[in-house]
Amino acid sequence: MRLFSALVIGAIFGLGIAISGMANPAKVLNFFDIAGTWDPSLLLVMVGALVTTAIGYRIVFRRMPAPRYERAYNVPGNRTIDARLIGGAAVFGIGWGITGFCPGGAIPALGLAEPETFIFMAAMVAGILAARFLQVTVLKTATI
Template sequence: MRFILGLTSGLVFGLGLVISGMSNPAKVLNFLDVFGTWDPSLALVMGGASFTTFVGYRLIWRRDRPLLMPRFEIPTRADIDAPLLTGAAIFGIGWGIGGFCPGPAWTALPLAAPGTLAFLPAMVAGMLAGLWVALRLKDRSQNAA
């Protein structure tokens, strides 16, 4: 049951990305181009998502526990450190250059647009490189201790 709900949630999310235009890099880049061909329509998408999330969380927090889990799993870290800022900067630069976030990039894959077919392997390679660097840094810090 949990798998089916997860799959359904993912499909609804992906469908929402396609319908909203978030899987169209030209639309995203036009949204980011405030001083050029600015397209403010994605602000409505983000506003709608923020509103839905706000209402959804207010409803969910009334429950004692999630529907299919024994308890809510809330992140405990609240610090802002160099890895977080570095990752956010790399993500933002990649989004601005490519016009894709990872989720919308995957939803655009069936369209087989050349930009998507170039972006996705580069994104996966970047994720693997980041994992490799993180593991190397972890090994180095453990060996130094």
């Protein structure tokens, strides 16, 4: 049942991404092109997502002391703003601005079988592996 609920939730998320246009890199890039062909419609999508999430968290945490299929909620407790967080956010934002894809939009876009999507996903996986490699290397040199 846990896997089925994850599948249903993922399908709803992917459908929302597809309907909103966030799986279309041209639409996303137009959102970032404030001086040119700016398309503010994704701003409404983002605000709607933030409002829905804020309300949803309040309702769920108030009514359910624990999730249905886990022992506890997996909510990050670290609220520290450090160089690692800022650097990761910057790399994410630059990549999103260059390609028009973020992971949430690219995964549903894989269903369209466009070569650009597969190239983005390969680059994203390579970036994740490179970041982990650097993290392990830095941690090893810091502890020696």
